[in-house]
Amino acid sequence: MLTFRTILHPTDLSEAAIPAFRIACALARDYSARLVVLSVYPPPLTGAEGVDLSRPGNALDDLMAQLQQLKPVPEVPIEYQVAEGHPAEQILAVAQSINADLIVMGTHGRTGLRRVFMGSVAEVVNRKANCPVMTVRPTIQVPLPPAKESDQLAWPEPDPNLDLGVGDPSREVRIPMGRITLPGTLQWAGQPRGVVVFAHGSGSSRHSPRNRFVANVLVEAGFATLLMDLLTEAEAADREKVFDIELLAHRLAGAAEWVAQQAETTGLPIGYFGASTGSAAALVAAARHPERVQAVVSRGGRPDLAWDDLPAVVAPTLLIVGSDDEPVLSWNREALQQLNGPKHLAIVAGATHLFEEPGTLEQVAQLAREWFVQHLLVQPPILTGRGPPLRNRRPGQGEHHEHNRSRGV
Numbered sequence: 001m002l003t004f005r006t007i008l009h010p011t012d013l014s015e016a017a018i019p020a021f022r023i024a025c026a027l028a029r030d031y032s033a034r035l036v037v038l039s040v041y042p043p044p045l046t047g048a049e050g051v052d053l054s055r056p057g058n059a060l061d062d063l064m065a066q067l068q069q070l071k072p073v074p075e076v077p078i079e080y081q082v083a084e085g086h087p088a089e090q091i092l093a094v095a096q097s098i099n100a101d102l103i104v105m106g107t108h109g110r111t112g113l114r115r116v117f118m119g120s121v122a123e124v125v126n127r128k129a130n131c132p133v134m135t136v137r138p139t140i141q142v143p144l145p146p147a148k149e150s151d152q153l154a155w156p157e158p159d160p161n162l163d164l165g166v167g168d169p170s171r172e173v174r175i176p177m178g179r180i181t182l183p184g185t186l187q188w189a190g191q192p193r194g195v196v197v198f199a200h201g202s203g204s205s206r207h208s209p210r211n212r213f214v215a216n217v218l219v220e221a222g223f224a225t226l227l228m229d230l231l232t233e234a235e236a237a238d239r240e241k242v243f244d245i246e247l248l249a250h251r252l253a254g255a256a257e258w259v260a261q262q263a264e265t266t267g268l269p270i271g272y273f274g275a276s277t278g279s280a281a282a283l284v285a286a287a288r289h290p291e292r293v294q295a296v297v298s299r300g301g302r303p304d305l306a307w308d309d310l311p312a313v314v315a316p317t318l319l320i321v322g323s324d325d326e327p328v329l330s331w332n333r334e335a336l337q338q339l340n341g342p343k344h345l346a347i348v349a350g351a352t353h354l355f356e357e358p359g360t361l362e363q364v365a366q367l368a369r370e371w372f373v374q375h376l377l378v379q380p381p382i383l384t385g386r387g388p389p390l391r392n393r394r395p396g397q398g399e400h401h402e403h404n405r406s407r408g409v
Contacts, residue, residue, distance in 0.1 A: 012087075020135075040087040194268050195224045196226070201278045248281035276299075320367055
């Protein structure tokens with residue numbers, strides 16, 4: 001039986017590439033496959049439209065920003081990659097590195113000399129690739145596929161022309177943090193029942209496709225979500241700051257305070273969703289400022305980086321880890337013993353650290369949704385302080401659960 005686990009879609013971001021993009025999305029949905037969308041920064045002759053070629057230092061960042069504006073039809077999770085060099089060579093290299101089972105690409109991109117160049121790229125890839133290559137003519141008519149229930153888990157793309165006024169269902173925001181401001185996306189639908197602030201892991205950003213996927217599920221469940229960068233661009237280039245959990249936790253707590261002051265979200269209970277190192281920041285922020293957070297969810301988290309603060313976490317905490325993610329799974333099992341509030345360890349069968357396996361990210365989103373629905377209450381309890389040292393709590397004062405969640409449950 002023919003199956004595809006990983007699909008690569010190279011694109012030059014032209015309108016002619018849209019049919020190939022839609023077919024790649026449809027195949028990824030039908031086969032529950034990982035979809036990687038790649039754009040290559042080539043010589044200036046074929047540079048992607050809108051990329052400022054006079055700023056080579058920022059060209060790849062510009063290209064990534066354009067990729068992340070693509071709206072998947074049908075809606076499926078996407079991993080975005082950019083590369084610099086000859087397009088055909090980079091496409092082949094990426095296909096090999098991700099073990100692609102199929103490459104879906106357009107036969108021609110632009111007009112004139114650029115069309116000839118892109119056509120030759122497709123020919124080279126088709127001739128040298130180690131996996132099947134599907135080439136799609138730009139003139140092909142690709143009907144929009146019927147919606148499936150699973151499509152409801154895909155994230156919405158922000159409108160670049162969005163009005164930033166109060167009352168919009170989604171808006172780009174700037175969050176003040178002392179002398180700096182950090183960018184974020186605040187989104188909701190209808191009257192939100194609570195707010196979930198996301199903390200991404202090292203090497204990621206507010207554009208993380210996995211966090212955006214989970215955020216959309218939470219929005220559909222009635223929550224507002226804030227995806228934000230915890231570091232400035234300059235700070236993100238400093239590896240010490242990337243792993244400065246104290247700094248990240250301070251900014252996450254500041255974001256929660258900012259959310260509580262916004263017209264759309266004031267008075268709503270607040271939760272944290274942390275991934276990898278971001279989960280350590282979420283746990284430290286929850287321990288240091290228990291009055292600001294009512295529930296925490298960790299995906300593939302690094303609670304070992306927040307070890308000293310774990311006993312002070314009283315917010316209901318859900319740890320989600322893949323069964324094949326060692327030693328992270330062992331660290332989370334040990335961390336569960338240190339937490340003193342309601343707690344639960346969910347193990348997603350067959351998942352590795354990034355939950356790239358088919359269906360595993362959907363399980364993460366559903367687990368997070370259920371946890372926040374249960375623990376983000378409309379009227380949060382009033383806390384007057386941190387109270388007595390939680391390290392002295394007697395066993396049994398906090399709930400302790402661990403279970404395995406198998407695929408498809």
